Structures are given as C-alpha cells and as structure tokens.
Amino acid sequence: MSGGAAGYAPAAISIEHVDKSFGANQVLSGISLEVAPHEVICLIGASGSGKSTLLRCINLLEPIDAGRISLLGHPVTGGNIDQNLVRRQVGIVFQSFNLFPHMTVLRNVTLAPTKALRMPRADAEQQARELLTRFGLQDKQHEYPDRLSGGQQQRVAIVRALAMQPQIMLLDEVTSALDPELVAEVLDLIRELASGGMTMLIATHEMSFARDIANRVCFLEEGRIIEDAPPARLFSSPQDDRTKRFLRRIVEAGRL
Amino acid sequence: MTDDQGGVGAGAQLAGGFGSSGRGPRLLSGGGRRATVISTASTLVVLAALAAIFWFAPGSAAVRHTFFNPQDMWQSFVGNPRKGYYSVGEALWLNIRMFLVAEVLILALALVIALARQSTSPVMFPFRVLAMIYVDFFRGVPLLLVVFVIGLGVPALRLPFVSSQSAAIYGVCALVLSYSAYVSEVYRAGLNSVHQSQVAGARSLGLSHATALRYVILPQAVRNIIPPLLNDFISLQKDTALVGVLGAIEANEAAQIYSSTVFNFSSFTVAAILFLILTIPLARFTDRLVARDRARRLAGGLR
Numbered sequence: 001m002s003g004g005a006a007g008y009a010p011a012a013i014s015i016e017h018v019d020k021s022f023g024a025n026q027v028l029s030g031i032s033l034e035v036a037p038h039e040v041i042c043l044i045g046a047s048g049s050g051k052s053t054l055l056r057c058i059n060l061l062e063p064i065d066a067g068r069i070s071l072l073g074h075p076v077t078g079g080n081i082d083q084n085l086v087r088r089q090v091g092i093v094f095q096s097f098n099l100f101p102h103m104t105v106l107r108n109v110t111l112a113p114t115k116a117l118r119m120p121r122a123d124a125e126q127q128a129r130e131l132l133t134r135f136g137l138q139d140k141q142h143e144y145p146d147r148l149s150g151g152q153q154q155r156v157a158i159v160r161a162l163a164m165q166p167q168i169m170l171l172d173e174v175t176s177a178l179d180p181e182l183v184a185e186v187l188d189l190i191r192e193l194a195s196g197g198m199t200m201l202i203a204t205h206e207m208s209f210a211r212d213i214a215n216r217v218c219f220l221e222e223g224r225i226i227e228d229a230p231p232a233r234l235f236s237s238p239q240d241d242r243t244k245r246f247l248r249r250i251v252e253a254g255r256l
Numbered sequence: 257m258t259d260d261q262g263g264v265g266a267g268a269q270l271a272g273g274f275g276s277s278g279r280g281p282r283l284l285s286g287g288g289r290r291a292t293v294i295s296t297a298s299t300l301v302v303l304a305a306l307a308a309i310f311w312f313a314p315g316s317a318a319v320r321h322t323f324f325n326p327q328d329m330w331q332s333f334v335g336n337p338r339k340g341y342y343s344v345g346e347a348l349w350l351n352i353r354m355f356l357v358a359e360v361l362i363l364a365l366a367l368v369i370a371l372a373r374q375s376t377s378p379v380m381f382p383f384r385v386l387a388m389i390y391v392d393f394f395r396g397v398p399l400l401l402v403v404f405v406i407g408l409g410v411p412a413l414r415l416p417f418v419s420s421q422s423a424a425i426y427g428v429c430a431l432v433l434s435y436s437a438y439v440s441e442v443y444r445a446g447l448n449s450v451h452q453s454q455v456a457g458a459r460s461l462g463l464s465h466a467t468a469l470r471y472v473i474l475p476q477a478v479r480n481i482i483p484p485l486l487n488d489f490i491s492l493q494k495d496t497a498l499v500g501v502l503g504a505i506e507a508n509e510a511a512q513i514y515s516s517t518v519f520n521f522s523s524f525t526v527a528a529i530l531f532l533i534l535t536i537p538l539a540r541f542t543d544r545l546v547a548r549d550r551a552r553r554l555a556g557g558l559r
Contacts, residue, residue, distance in 0.1 A: 059460055088462035098457030102475050111471060112461035164461060 010073030018067030042210035045220035051203035091161030099145040106141040151182030332514040332523030347510035365436040370443035394437035403430040407502035427499025446477035486542040
C-alpha cells in the first residue's frame with residue numbers, strides 16, 4: 001500500500017474551508033475535512049445538505065469558489081492542475097451508474113485504462129476480467145448494461161472506477177437508485193473494498209451500513225459539517241441538536 | 257376440417273401476418289379477412305376514380321402524348337448524341353456520384369461545425385461565432401442561389417486551378433456548403449440528446465474531453481440522429497438535380513435537353529421515375545430504422 005509510516009503519511013484527502021454556490025444557492029459553506037489513508041468516512045445528511053456536491057468538487061467535476069483541496073499531499077485546486085491526472089487517482093461512482101449503454105461490460109471497464117492510461121488492450125482486458133471475477137460478474141462481461149439488474153450495473157460501475165487503480169474512491173449514494181433487494185450485493189462489494197484498505201469517502205442514506213463500515217461519520221446540514229465522530233458515538237450519543245433531530249427522523253422512518 | 261374452420265384459420269393467419277409482426281405502425285393494420293377485403297376494394301375504387309379522371313379529362317390525349325409517350329420515354333432514356341440529346345439514364349450516374357461525394361463531405365464538415373458551436377472554452381469563441389454565422393447564412397439562402405454563386409462566380413474569378421473545375425464539382429461544393437448547415441443542426445440535436453451524466457461518467461474516469469467525445473458521446477449521438485440524417489439525404493439525392501443549371505449533364509438537365517430538342521416532356525417523366533427508384537428504397541430503410549428504434553425505446557433499452 002502507498003504511504004510510509006502512518007504518522008507521517010500526508011492526508012489522502014484534505015479539504016480546507018471550501019465554499020461552493022450554484023447561483024444564489026450556497027451549497028457548501030466553509031467545509032473542512034481530513035481523510036487519512038485507508039480511512040473510510042461516511043457522509044450523512046438530508047438530500048440537499050451538500051454531500052454529493054462535496055464529492056463532485058473533490059473529483060473536480062465542480063469548481064469550488066473558495067478554499068483548498070489537496071489529494072495525497074498535492075493541491076488540486078487553484079491554477080495549473082491537470083484535471084485528468086487527478087481524476088485518474090480518484091474514482092467516483094454515481095447514484096445513477098452512468099455506464100456507457102452502447103458498450104459491453106468489458107468495454108465499459110477497459111475504455112479508460114486503454115485510452116487514458118494507454119494500457120495495452122490485452123492487459124486491460126486481463127485486469128478487467130480479474131476484477132469482474134472478484135466481484136462475481138465474470139459471466140456478464142459480454143452483456144450490454146441494459147441487460148443487467150440495477151445492482152449488477154452499479155457493481156460494474158464500481159469495477160469500472162477500480163480499473164483505473166485509484167488511490168481514493170468517492171461513492172455518491174450508490175445504493176439510492178436500487179430496489180431494496182439489490183442493495184446488499186453493492187454494500188458487500190464496498191465492504192470488501194474497505195477491508196482491502198481502500199480510502200473511501202461515502203455519501204449514503206444507509207445508516208446501519210455507515211455504522212458498520214465507517215471509521216468516522218460526518219453529519220452535514222446546509223453545507224456545513226455539523227458533527228464528525230466515530231459511528232458508535234455519533235449514532236448513540238450525538239452532541240449537536242441538529243444531529244439528534246436528523247437521527248430521530250431517520251429512526252421514525254424505520255431506517256436505523 | 258369444415259370450410260368454416262378453415263376460413264377462421266386463414267383469417268387469423270392474415271391478421272398475424274399483417275398486424276402484429278411488431279415493427280410499429282403498418283400500412284395494413286390487423287382485423288382479419290374482412291379488413292383485407294375492405295382495404296383491397298377501397299384501394300381499387302380510389303385508383304379507378306383517379307384513372308378515370310385522368311383518362312376522360314378533355315385534354316387527356318394531349319397530356320398522355322406530351323408526358324407519357326412510351327416512344328419518347330424510351331428515346332430519352334437511352335439517348336442519341338447524334339440527334340443532340342443525352343441519355344437520361346446515363347446522366348443519372350452523375351447524380352449518384354455527386355450525391356455520394358457530397359454525402360461524405362457533408363457528414364464531415366457538418367460535424368466540425370456542430371462541434372465548434374457546442375464548444376464551451378473561451379479560446380473557441382471566434383469559431384463558435386463563425387459557426388453560428390455560417391449556419392444562419394446557409395440555412396437562410398436558397399440552395400439554387402448558392403449553386404449559381406459558386407458555379408458562375410468562382411470560375412469568373414479566374415484563379416489558377418480553383419476556377420477551372422467542372423460544373424459538377426462546383427455543384428457538389430454548393431450542395432456541401434448548404435447541406436452542412438442543416439446537418440450540423442441535426443448533429444447538435446444528437447449531441448444534446450446524450451445525457452449530461454454520460455459526460456460526467458466519462459470525465460470522472462480521467463478521459464480527456466476529446467476522448468470522451470470520440471468514444472462515449474458521439475457514438476450515442478449518431479445513433480439517435482440516423483433517421484433525421486437519412487431524411488436529409490433523401491432530399492439531397494434529388495437536389496443534385498439543381499446542379500443541372502450550371503450545365504452539368506445530370507438526369508434532369510438531360511431530360512431538359514431532350515424536351516427542348518424534341519418538344520416532348522416525357523423525358524422529365526423518365527427522370528422523375530429514376531429519382532423515385534433512388535429515393536424510395538432509402539425512405540423505406542429510414543422507416544424501418546425509426547420503427548426499430550421505437551421498439552427498442554419501448555422495450556426500455558438504450559437511453
């Protein structure tokens with residue numbers, strides 16, 4: 001794994017006082033967050049609290065208005081940044097999969113390695129098959145995405161991001177668009193990634209999953225991190241009134 | 257098996273054959289033998305009425321002689337250079353060649369224009385404006401005028417090489433200039449039809465803008481616009497006839513020469529039939545693609 005002695009390794013993700021607005025709507029206000037290598041952090045909060053925007057800003061899909069973001073010790077905001085180089089280190093998976101519908105599963109997974117990393121096609125396909133096999137998708141490699149279930153599509157989307165051998169994975173509500181019975185297979189995959197030491201920042205509505213997998217859980221509201229604590233503490237004895245209110249609503253909805 | 261049962265069986269078969277083969281709306285809809293009988297009868301009545309009007313009109317004999325004289329039709333189709341007219345059939349080959357060359361050039365130029373118009377970077381600003389002016393201009397100016405300006409104006413400049421090409425080449429240039437404006441708008445609609453999340457998906461993997469466009473966006477865009485593209489090409493096929501005004505011997509011009517030599521318009525009928533033979537297969541092919549696309553969308557397939 002990357003990095004030297006744990007104490008000296010730079011933060012995998014370092015976010016300092018980041019602001020982001022869409023027009024008059026301020027989505028992130030002064031967010032700061034550090035993610036250590038191999039750490040798994042879950043972002044929880046209501047829809048519109050800024051979780052997705054934060055992930056998209058880290059992947060440079062959205063420009064930030066103020067503040068700094070560094071990845072693996074290198075600043076990625078400000079001028080003179082090769083966005084494509086940054087994105088190759090940071091995989092992101094979306095709620096809506098965004099698989100390429102006109103390509104087979106295998107081609108979906110090999111496109112970026114062959115075109116962006118100039119990996120020879122045979123090597124890329126070899127790697128893709130290994131990843132697909134590891135996550136139980138080997139018999140789907142020649143299918144088109146519309147022939148797969150939602151859960152299978154999302155697992156392919158995660159494999160597609162992993163094929164770039166990223167240092168960091170950002171998961172944006174990856175189970176929110178799935179039928180309830182398909183959620184487990186995707187969560188199992190993420191658990192396996194976590195146990196393999198992948199650094200992950202996960203926006204999720206699955207509270208029990210967050211409690212189970214995260215090293216830390218951050219509760220966001222109105223573009224601010226209200227509370228940042230290990231899951232045991234955040235879920236059983238939240239400090240802030242807003243966190244308590246949010247968790248109470250979740251419990252009432254039967255989701256915790 | 258009694259007669260009655262046999263009848264029902266045949267009716268059901270017909271209904272299956274015409275009505276539910278799953279290619280979208282059909283000329284003949286289902287409904288069994290009764291419907292087939294009715295549609296056949298109604299077709300015969302309409303055709304007979306039209307034929308009667310044509311046949312018993314006061315000037316029918318004159319019209320038949322001027323437009324449908326079998327001998328003139330055959331003469332103009334094969335041509336006779338010694339008598340001063342060309343073969344309409346042979347001239348059609350020029351239409352086909354102009355169409356094929358123009359089609360390829362239009363597809364390429366229109367794509368460049370569409371990409372320039374769709375660009376967002378500040379560096380591309382002048383190209384964005386140029387592309388917009390280009391499209392506005394060539395969509396607004398009648399094609400015939402463009403043919404005249406290119407075909408008569410460029411030779412008059414007396415430039416080396418550029419001014420000494422054949423009428424067909426100038427004609428193709430005019431067709432390309434004009435049609436590229438239309439087709440670039442078709443491309444643009446196609447590019448816009450690909451959901452923004454596909455761009456995000458591609459860019460998030462570290463693919464450059466150009467690579468994302470080439471492998472992710474364009475293939476999906478082109479798939480969405482094949483029917484409207486083919487539609488434009490059907491009209492391009494017959495607009496090659498406009499190049500005749502420059503003196504290129506294409507089918508319509510050959511027909512014109514025949515009619516002014518022999519004073520009979522049957523040659524135009526021949527040209528019309530030949531153009532129909534070219535365009536109808538493309539039209540039916542387009543229909544099939546549209547129906548297939550519809551079926552695929554209904555089945556919840558490709559976005």
